Amino acid sequence: MKVLLVNGSPHKNGCTNTALEEIARTLNKEGIDAEIYHIGINPISGCRGCGACSKLGHCVIDDGVNEFIEKAANYDGFIFGSPVHYASACGAITSFMDRVFFAAFMSGKGDIFRHKPAAAVASARRSGTTATLDQLNKYFTVSEMPVISGRYWNMVHGRNPDEVRQDLEGLQNMRILARNFAWHLKCSEAGKKAGVPLPEDEEIVFTNFIR
Secondary structure, three states: OEEEEEEOOOOOOOHHHHHHHHHHHHHHHOOOEEEEEEOOOOOOOOOOOOOOHHHHOOOOOOOOHHHHHHHHOOOOEEEEEEEEEOOEEOHHHHHHHHHHHHHHHHOOOHHHOOOOOEEEEEEEOOOOHHHHHHHHHHHHHOOOOOEOOOOOOOEEEOOOHHHHHHOHHHHHHHHHHHHHHHHHHHHHHHHHHOOOOOOOOOOOOOOOOOO
């Protein structure tokens, strides 16, 4: 079983990564493979709303999103981390997730994420974390992904990695989150081996309120 942890911060080895590393170490101790993926510092375009992904089978913009979608197909769970910018997720991770989840769904690759567990992690100097977590969790709930929690909201605090390491409660919650994540994966695997089927699917229905 493998979990992909996405570092949405422009700083590859910053505060967000410090939290993700704590999760990754704990997942490894639980027998789960974990990889941290840094989205990088190159510009990531927002979604154009062109709908080309439904025809091409991939996003028309070539800036790493398509490569990530192909990579994600090989993982059993996902954890997305973001620093807090102006009391919300940073612009890069927002553009990235907008297009990753939309292009995967519209191109018929939604099963890459569907029914796979997910979690969000936020890092901040002081505040804005709960708004950021609420924003990130919406990508999961609209994609039929079980959202895994810790004992507290999944956040760490500090201006730099050294300060984050002093946030003992925050790092403890990262470990609890990781163990809960591993438990869910193991339960899911046991269910598959026992023949428990996935939930019955239905054709999507759209209701427009303006007619």
